[in-house]
């Protein structure tokens with residue numbers, strides 16, 4: 001053993017060499033104990049770091065909980081009786097590889113890999129099997145390479161040829177493994193995306209989150225981009241990272257083990273330290289790529305939104321000849337995006353330069369030094385004598401080292417990839433977090449200055465109640481408050497029973513539509529009590545009717561499906577009759593009839609769209625209908641037909657309109673003055689019309705007075 005542990009230094013004459021030689025001898029005598037000590041120390045450091053991290057994580061969670069529980073920073077309730085969160089200090093989150101990232105990533109991982117028996121885990125396992133297979137094959141190829149070169153150096157043609165045959169045979173499983181690896185990566189990415197999209201869709205389309213996210217909250221500007229693009233990028237990045245991390249880690253472990261056997265564990269350890277040191281320096285100099293990625297995704301989303309806005313309003317913009325103004329807006333959006341992308345490119349350039357220098361050249365030199373160890377030093381337990389053996393060991397070691405340093409390089413590069421994953425994780429997590437907050441009734445919106453007055457703040461801190469089993473609609477002392485804290489009406493009280501057709505009037509922006517948003521459960525109730533029938537008994541028709549994607553039939557029965565229609569025993573002939581009532585049955589005469597699919601918003605005129613919306617009301621026959629300026633584009637005759645049919649079907653109408661022609665269909669009136677006041681009373685429409693006519697006459701006469709005075713003055717002067 002002592003003889004084996006002898007280290008030969010060439011040449012060992014000088015005193016310093018002698019000291020080194022005796023030190024080496026002492027080391028070799030106690031080699032096992034020293035190694036155990038070093039490994040134990042490393043293990044203790046690792047345990048301590050993990051313990052510190054856990055303690056700090058707990059403290060951070062406690063701090064976050066304290067902040068959330070503090071009065072004034074969170075709101076109560078959900079759906080109908082929540083209230084606004086007045087916390088305007090929207091946190092600017094840093095995108096970094098920190099505990100927050102790990103926490104978010106773990107949450108997303110639980111979504112994309114929901115359990116031990118999930119398809120995703122099975123895919124990961126088989127992916128890992130192929131990863132191990134590939135590393136083992138590469139190891140075998142490294143040894144084969146060494147043997148081939150050794151046979152060449154020794155001039156053994158038969159061995160060489162045999163080696164080549166093996167080389168070709170190994171190529172078959174090797175190439176298959178490579179293809180399977182990329183196949184698994186793509187499958188994993190797709191599965192992750194599907195899981196995440198399903199999860200987000202479930203949340204986004206429940207509790208009216210899709211409405212609240214844009215109307216009641218300021219934090220997410222473009223949920224469409226987050227759901228479509230960022231989710232996909234996160235899935236790609238996660239699937240890619242697994243192979244980019246798992247493979248190099250595995251490679252490094254296996255290659256380093258094999259290398260340590262031929263070049264000695266000490267050399268490898270020292271080299272590992274040097275590499276770690278330089279890696280730390282590199283990490284410190286690495287720009288925050290995660291934040292850059294998140295910012296780029298946000299800017300891209302904003303730029304896309306500007307384009308989709310132009311498409312939505314193309315007709316209006318074209319009629320205004322607003323293309324130059326729109327071009328300015330688009331150019332500005334694009335410029336901001338490109339400026340950011342250019343900044344990232346420049347950072348990548350400097351970073352790439354540093355990375356290449358350290359990884360390829362500095363670590364390459366270290367590798368060569370390491371490979372030379374068996375040539376200049378005798379490693380305990382190794383017998384290296386002939387030129388052929390030395391060549392074989394050098395070639396094998398060099399190949400393994402190249403693979404190992406390539407693996408380490410990839411691990412280093414993967415720091416950048418992890419940063420980018422942190423960016424995608426932050427984006428997707430922010431969406432999930434906001435959706436959770438909205439579901440719990442916590443909103444963050446910039447408030448108007450008037451919201452901070454004492455009186456308004458008192459209104460905003462209140463909380464109302466809602467019941468959904470009433471046969472009438474009643475507001476009892478309910479404040480009308482816009483999402484940004486503007487108190488439009490302090491206490492509104494009225495009651496509409498079935499048959500009490502209600503007309504709502506008032507100046508623009510006084511809160512007429514807001515009343516319906518509160519009634520529909522879109523806005524929170526800050527006080528008083530709202531009693532209403534269940535949602536299925538109230539139907540809403542806006543001024544600009546919503547036309548969904550799908551067939552003509554689906555436009556009339558929306559949001560019912562074909563199956564719902566059949567359950568209700570309604571046929572196409574019934575639908576035709578409904579369309580005939582509002583004089584729009586002609587649309588069915590298209591070639592595909594009821595099954596015609598078009599972008600209905602573009603192919604129907606404004607008036608036709610309003611008629612379809614009215615037909616929808618007659619199909620559903622609810623107990624109450626909210627008609628928000630929904631006849632503004634149709635003739636008085638069609639309007640008459642619409643109102644009379646609705647009343648005949650027993651629908652109680654709540655109309656917002658400035659048209660006098662509609663007064664006669666209503667019994668009650670709710671009149672806002674635009675200053676926060678209102679009158680709720682019976683509507684004697686004939687008397688009211690007469691009074692309005694009289695008032696208009698007097699107004700006209702009053703307007704003529706200055707002209708008459710001027711004329712009298714002229715006549716007096718002459």
Ligand SMILES: Nc1ncnc2c1ncn2[C@@H]1O[C@H](COP(=O)(O)OP(=O)(O)OP(=O)(O)O)[C@@H](O)[C@H]1O
Nearest residue numbers: 215216482483484507508509510511512513514515
């Ligand atoms: N999502 C929103 N976020 C913030 N403020 C809003 C929102 N929707 C409406 N408001 C504000 O609430 C106020 C009342 O709006 P509302 O739509 O109820 O007016 P309206 O009386 O129906 O007016 P009009 O006759 O013009 O339709 C307006 O000042 C408007 O700016």
